[in-house]
Amino acid sequence: MTPISRSVLAGDAPAVARLLLNKVLWVGPCAGRIVEVEAYTRDDPASHSFRGVTKRNAAMFGQPGHLYVYLIYGMHHCANVVTGVEGDGQAVLLRALAPIDGVDEMAMRRGRTTKLTDGPGTLCHALGIDRSFDGADLCATTPAPRIVILDDGMPPPEEPLTGPRIGITRGVEIPWRFRVRASR
DNA sequence: ATTGGGATCGTCT
DNA sequence: GACGATCCCAATA
Secondary structure, three states: OEEOOHHHHHOOHHHHHHHHOOOEEEEOOEEEEEEEEEEEOOOOOOOOOOOOOOOOOHHHHOOOOEEEEEEEOOOEEEEEEEEOOOOOOEEEEEEEEEEEEOHHHHHHHHOOOOOOOOOHHHHHHHHOOOHHHOOOEOOOOOOOOOOEEEEOOOOOOOOOEEEOOOOOOOOOOOOOEEEOOOOO
């Protein structure tokens, strides 16, 4: 159980997206395994970085291994892992987790006991991620971080499911959604 | 099982 | 001033 190294995240978003599958997102006391992600790059009409740096997306142009969090539809937060190198404007959207720890806490926040972390907005709600997490370093060990991505030794799937990204109107044809296949 | 509408607000045009 | 990398519930079949 060690924080993921920043060098792993320094690649292009579509490649890093696959590497993030089966890693663990920890926001004590809650943790969940990453099972679905989407990649966004700079020359990608669906990406927030497509039109350059703004106040909102500044973190997306920062150092890899940090978090980019934004509010969508006025009510849900979405969390992204910044990839590439500083200035690239690439990121991987965390779309779904399989809960591991802190399920009671998640259920409390969500006000339900099922479907706790099955979408980008719901997983942020369950883990308590909001805009105050924007720019947080996901690779840090000290001082005690409140959010980290951990590698517990489970490798990414060799052949993840791929398909179009969800909820976008431009760049629809780019198949940069990746998902762990149903287990068993 | 599938579909459709409403909630809600920060950001950029 | 419009709209978005969404979610949930109610209504329909």
